[in-house]
Every structure is written in structure tokens, then in C-alpha cells.
Amino acid sequence: MKQLILKRLVASVIVLLMASVLVFALSRASGDPRNLFLSEYTTAEQWEQWGRDFGLDKPYPIQYLTWLKGAIRLDFGKSVKEQIPATIVVRRKIWPTVQLAAGAYFFAIIVGVPLGVLSATKRGTLLDLLARSFALGGQAMPGFWLGIMLILIFSVRFGLLPVGGRDSAASLVLPSITLGWFAAAALLRLTRSAMLEVLDSEYVKLARAKGVSENLIIWKHAFRNAIMVPLTFAGLFLTALLTGAVVTETVFAWPGLGRLAIQSVFGTDFPVMSAIVLFATAGYLFVNLVVDILYGILDPRIRHAE
Amino acid sequence: MESTVQEKIAGSEEAIGRPTRYWRFFRRYPILPLIVVIAIIISAVFAPILAPHDPLVGNLRDQDRPPFWQAESPISGKEGLMTFPLGTDPLGRDILSRIIWGARFSMIIAGIVIVTGAIGGTFLGMVAGYFGGLLDEALMRLVDLTLGVPFILVALATVVVFGASITLVISLLILFSWSGFARQVRAETLRLRTADYVLQARIAGASPTRIIARHIVPGVTNTVMVIASLNIGQLILTEATLSFLGVGIPKPNPAWGSMVADGRAYIDTSYWIALFPGIAIFLVSFAFNFLGDWIRDRLDPKLRQL
Numbered sequence: 001m002k003q004l005i006l007k008r009l010v011a012s013v014i015v016l017l018m019a020s021v022l023v024f025a026l027s028r029a030s031g032d033p034r035n036l037f038l039s040e041y042t043t044a045e046q047w048e049q050w051g052r053d054f055g056l057d058k059p060y061p062i063q064y065l066t067w068l069k070g071a072i073r074l075d076f077g078k079s080v081k082e083q084i085p086a087t088i089v090v091r092r093k094i095w096p097t098v099q100l101a102a103g104a105y106f107f108a109i110i111v112g113v114p115l116g117v118l119s120a121t122k123r124g125t126l127l128d129l130l131a132r133s134f135a136l137g138g139q140a141m142p143g144f145w146l147g148i149m150l151i152l153i154f155s156v157r158f159g160l161l162p163v164g165g166r167d168s169a170a171s172l173v174l175p176s177i178t179l180g181w182f183a184a185a186a187l188l189r190l191t192r193s194a195m196l197e198v199l200d201s202e203y204v205k206l207a208r209a210k211g212v213s214e215n216l217i218i219w220k221h222a223f224r225n226a227i228m229v230p231l232t233f234a235g236l237f238l239t240a241l242l243t244g245a246v247v248t249e250t251v252f253a254w255p256g257l258g259r260l261a262i263q264s265v266f267g268t269d270f271p272v273m274s275a276i277v278l279f280a281t282a283g284y285l286f287v288n289l290v291v292d293i294l295y296g297i298l299d300p301r302i303r304h305a306e
Numbered sequence: 307m308e309s310t311v312q313e314k315i316a317g318s319e320e321a322i323g324r325p326t327r328y329w330r331f332f333r334r335y336p337i338l339p340l341i342v343v344i345a346i347i348i349s350a351v352f353a354p355i356l357a358p359h360d361p362l363v364g365n366l367r368d369q370d371r372p373p374f375w376q377a378e379s380p381i382s383g384k385e386g387l388m389t390f391p392l393g394t395d396p397l398g399r400d401i402l403s404r405i406i407w408g409a410r411f412s413m414i415i416a417g418i419v420i421v422t423g424a425i426g427g428t429f430l431g432m433v434a435g436y437f438g439g440l441l442d443e444a445l446m447r448l449v450d451l452t453l454g455v456p457f458i459l460v461a462l463a464t465v466v467v468f469g470a471s472i473t474l475v476i477s478l479l480i481l482f483s484w485s486g487f488a489r490q491v492r493a494e495t496l497r498l499r500t501a502d503y504v505l506q507a508r509i510a511g512a513s514p515t516r517i518i519a520r521h522i523v524p525g526v527t528n529t530v531m532v533i534a535s536l537n538i539g540q541l542i543l544t545e546a547t548l549s550f551l552g553v554g555i556p557k558p559n560p561a562w563g564s565m566v567a568d569g570r571a572y573i574d575t576s577y578w579i580a581l582f583p584g585i586a587i588f589l590v591s592f593a594f595n596f597l598g599d600w601i602r603d604r605l606d607p608k609l610r611q612l
Binding site: 011014015018019022026029030136137139140141142143144145148149151152156242243246247250251261262265266268273276277280281284285288 | 446447448450451453454455456457458459460462463464466467468539540543546547550551563566567569570573574577580581583584587588591592594595596599
């Protein structure tokens with residue numbers, strides 16, 4: 001087990017280093033960073049001086065190592081746009097995205113889990129068909145379009161909810177639905193199959209044979225097993241969060257990480273972009289590592305392998 | 307005795323009645339998704355013949371026309387016409403024609419990407435799984451990298467640096483899609499490698515190339531087909547998302563994603579500009595997902611967790 005964790009940890013660090021090379025290459029491919037930071041009024045001496053100060057006269061590998069040394073200490077340089085450290089710019093936007101993610105996951109659970117249970121217990125009925133269509137359709141739904149349609153219906157037509165921004169609790173509703181739609185569909189699917197599996201198990205058959213009422217079987221015996229589904233799915237949700245947030249926050253002008261990411265890319269603010277991409281990659285690797293370790297702890301077959 | 311049983315079965319089927327039999331037919335074969343997919347392929351192939359208008363050149367006299375069933379547009383005051391069944395955009399371009407041409411772009415990109423990604427990913431997965439060692443380790447870290455890095459952001463940054471073009475979009479999507487194939491094919495190859503018939507081929511002196519071509523490839527074909535069919539829907543969505551964010555198929559080409567983006571600004575007055583292209587994305591992606599599910603259940607039910 002310890003060896004397994006160690007091996008995975010080394011692999012994660014390698015992947016993170018590869019990501020850092022990718023990010024660095026992208027930022028250098030866009031041209032001399034001095035073009036971003038210095039204005040056209042800079043004299044030739046200042047230009048040279050700046051280049052020497054930041055090691056731009058050295059070959060790329062050396063430049064990369066210098067940059068990496070900073071990145072390891074979470075120093076990605078100053079944001080081109082705001083002239084303050086990129087890490088601070090990023091940190092300011094974390095909370096709105098966490099709020100949005102929480103809202104989305106809440107929506108996914110209150111929609112996906114009950115529908116999944118119903119769909120499994122009323123198997124083969126119209127309700128099941130509708131729920132399964134939602135599960136399949138949810139994964140085909142373009143998030144940006146869903147967001148715009150929600151705005152069309154609830155903001156433009158009925159004037160119930162704000163079009164965008166982050167002013168009140170009401171402005172959280174539509175973005176949460178947009179971001180949580182895919183997760184709701186996935187949760188429905190997972191809950192349904194988990195419930196079906198349990199309802200088919202020996203102990204449920206025994207309970208039925210003993211004459212336990214169907215309600216008790218569903219909620220006490222079966223649902224307790226399905227309740228793990230939202231927990232295990234949370235990891236998957238987190239790893240796909242940033243991509244969803246980019247789209248959702250763009251549509252709803254939500255001032256979070258996704259919007260910051262888009263703005264930094266279009267504004268060629270590479271310090272901020274590098275920080276976001278590397279944080280996201282690290283987050284993905286971390287979540288996967290934790291999930292693997294948890295599975296290892298919970299499942300002795302994995303623990304004793306290798 | 308046997309005949310009575312069969313009679314009983316036949317009788318019970320009769321008792322269920324005719325609608326149920328049609329119902330069963332629809333449930334057994336994905337008729338509706340198949341119709342959608344065929345329709346979209348036909349519009350992609352015959353776009354120049356099918357589209358009633360030029361997708362790029364509009365007539366300002368016909369700008370902002372609502373769909374044909376709507377009597378009058380609230381802003382332009384124009385009525386819907388059968389010649390523009392789904393209305394027009396502010397440049398007077400026919401929405402239906404643009405959707406039909408958009409199908410061509412969407413299908414060409416999805417086709418190229420899925421074929422290249424499948425062949426490349428399968429090849430790398432087989433090589434990694436068969437030979438193992440350092441090569442395997444390196445390739446798997448590369449897979450981790452493509453899965454871990456936030457794809458949309460890296461794609462955005464690349465397009466901002468190098469400029470938008472269809473070739474670049476296709477290349478980026480290929481880089482993103484091969485890893486799923488490689489990972490699954492590698493796992494499959496690891497299993498096949500120790501199969502008796504492969505070991506015997508080895509003892510008989512077959513070269514690795516021959517073993518891979520004659521014994522591994524047929525073993526992984528089903529898996530590859532299933533992953534390909536399951537991935538097309540996701541691929542169409544990703545391409546649409548890139549186009550929506552303005553870094554996919556360059557304008558003024560009619561891409562579904564960028565049509566939705568165009569319509570976003572007019573959502574309070576001309577809902578049809580964003581509505582219909584989004585429905586096209588949703589329907590096509592949904593149909594491919596459904597077919598993918600069906601193909602998986604037919605070819606390789608053990609891939610259910612994918």
C-alpha cells in the first residue's frame with residue numbers, strides 16, 4: 001500500500017512537471033514577455049536591463065528552471081493586467097467558484113438522487129423512461145446553450161431571476177442549474193444502477209420473502225447503499241469543474257475562476273493563466289490520488305495487490 | 307407440452323397487444339437516434355443542395371425575421387416567412403441554411419478527429435501494453451497529462467497564440483481524444499498478452515509486429531468501436547464549446563457553437579438565433595450518445611462503467 005501511494009505520488013509529480021513545461025512553452029510561444037510588460041516608450045537600455053533582470057538573455061531551459069523555481073513557491077510573477085502577484089489574483093476568485101460549485105452539486109443531488117431512486121423502483125414505467133431520457137440527454141446538453149435558454153425563460157420572459165452577475169442569492173440559481181445539469185444526469189444514472197443492483201441482491205430477496213414492506217426495503221435496505229454514490233461521484237465532479245465553470249461563468253458573468261481564466265487567456269495574461277492551469281492540474285491529480293488511496297483503504301483486494 | 311408453452315408465450319404476447327409490440331421494436335432498436343444521425347449525415351453531404359440560401363451572404367431586407375409560424379417579430383416588425391423557416395439573423399442570413407452547413411463542419415471535424423484519435427490511441431495503447439517498460443510508463447504519464455490538464459484552457463491559449471484555424475481545432479481535438487483509446491486499449495492488451503494463443507504464437511517464433519497485427523488488433527477492435535461511438539457525442543459538444551468561446555471554427559463559417567454565441571446578444575429580442583443551433587447540437591450529440599450506448603451493450607457490455 002505504501003509503495004503504491006509512493007509510486008502514484010511520483011507519477012503525479014512527473015505529470016505536473018510535464019504540465020508546467022506545456023504552460024511555459026505556451027507562454028514563450030506567444031513571443032517575448034517584455035512585449036506584455038513594457039510599453040512602447042521603453043528605451044533600449046531599459047529593455048536590455050529588464051531582459052537581464054529576468055534572465056531573458058539566457059537559453060530557454062535555464063529560463064524554464066528559473067520560472068519553475070518561482071512556480072514551486074507559488075510565485076508565478078505579476079499579473080500583466082492588475083500588476084499584483086498572479087497567485088493573489090487567482091485566490092480572490094476562488095470563493096465565488098466554490099459557491100457556484102456547491103450550488104451546482106446541491107442541485108445535482110436534489111434532482112439526480114431522488115429521480116435515480118424512483119427510476120429504479122418504478123422500472124419500465126413512463127417515469128423511468130423520462131428519467132433515463134434525462135440522464136442520457138443531460139450528457140448531450142451544451143452547457144452554454146442551456147444557460148442562455150434558462151436566461152431566456154426565467155429572466156427575459158418571466159423576469160424571475162437575474163440575467164447574470166453575483167449580487168444576491170437569486171443570482172446563484174441559474175448558474176448552479178447550468179453547471180449542475182451534467183452532474184445531475186450522471187448522478188441519476190449512477191444512483192439508478194446502484195439501486196437496481198441492490199434491489200436484485202440476495203438480502204433484498206430474503207427481506208421480501210420475510211414479508212418486509214416494499215417501502216422499508218427501498219429506503220432502509222437499498223437506499224442506504226445508494227447513498228454512497230454522491231460521495232464517490234464528488235471526485236469526478238471536482239475534476240471536471242473548471243471546464244464547466246469556464247462556460248457557465250462566461251454565460252452568466254459570474255466573477256469566478258472560470259471567467260478569470262478566460263480573461264487571462266484572451267488578455268495574454270500568462271502569469272495568471274499558468275497559475276490556473278497548474279492549480280487545476282494539481283487539483284485533478286490530488287483528487288485522483290485521494291480517491292485511489294480511499295479505495296485502497298476500503299477495498300482489501302487493492303490494498304494487498306503488488 | 308412444448309407447443310403449449312409456446313402457445314402460451316404467443317398468447318401472452320397477443321394479450322399485450324399491438325402498441326406494445328411497436329413499443330418493443332422501438333426499445334430494441336434505436337430507431338429515432340438513427341434517423342437523427344442519418345438526417346445529419348445527409349445534410350452534411352448534400353448541404354449545397356439542401357440549404358435554401360447562402361449560409362454566408364444575407365440580405366439586409368430580410369434581417370431579423372422570426373420563424374415562419376410567428377406573425378411578427380417584436381423588434382423588426384417583420385413577419386415570418388416559409389422561405390426562411392427558422393428565421394434570420396441580424397445580417398439577414400437564413401438560420402436553417404446555416405444549421406445545415408454547420409452540420410457539414412461538425413461532421414467533418416468529428417469524423418477526422420475520431421478516426422485519427424482512435425487509430426493513434428489504439429496503436430500507442432497496444433505498443434505500451436505489449437512492450438511495457440519505460441515506454442509504457444512514459445505513454446501513460448502522457449495520458450494522465452491530457453486527462454489532467456484543463457483542455458479548454460490549453461486549447462484557448464494555443465488558439466490565442468497561434469490564431470484560429472480549422473486545422474488547429476482538429477489537431478487540438480485529436481490531442482485530446484487519443485488518450486481515452488490508449489488507456490483502455492492498453493488495459494485490454496495487458497490482458498491479451500498473457501492469453502494462451504498469444505504465448506503460443508510467441509513460442510512459434512512470431513515477431514511482435516505479427517502478434518500485434520494478427521492477435522492483439524482483433525481482440526481490441528470491439529473496445530475501440532465502442533469507445534469511438536461513445537466519444538463522438540462528447541466530441542461534438544467540445545467542438546461546439548470551443549466555437550462558442552470564439553476559438554473553434556473561425557467566423558464567418560457557420561459553426562453551431564458560434565451561432566449560439568451570436569444569438570446570445572439578441573436573446574431578449576430574437577430568441578431563434580440561439581435556440582435552433584443549440585437544438586441541433588443537443589439532438590446530434592444525444593443521438594450519438596444513444597447509439598453509442600446501444601453499440602456498447604451489443605459489442606462489449608463489460609465496458610458499462612465507461
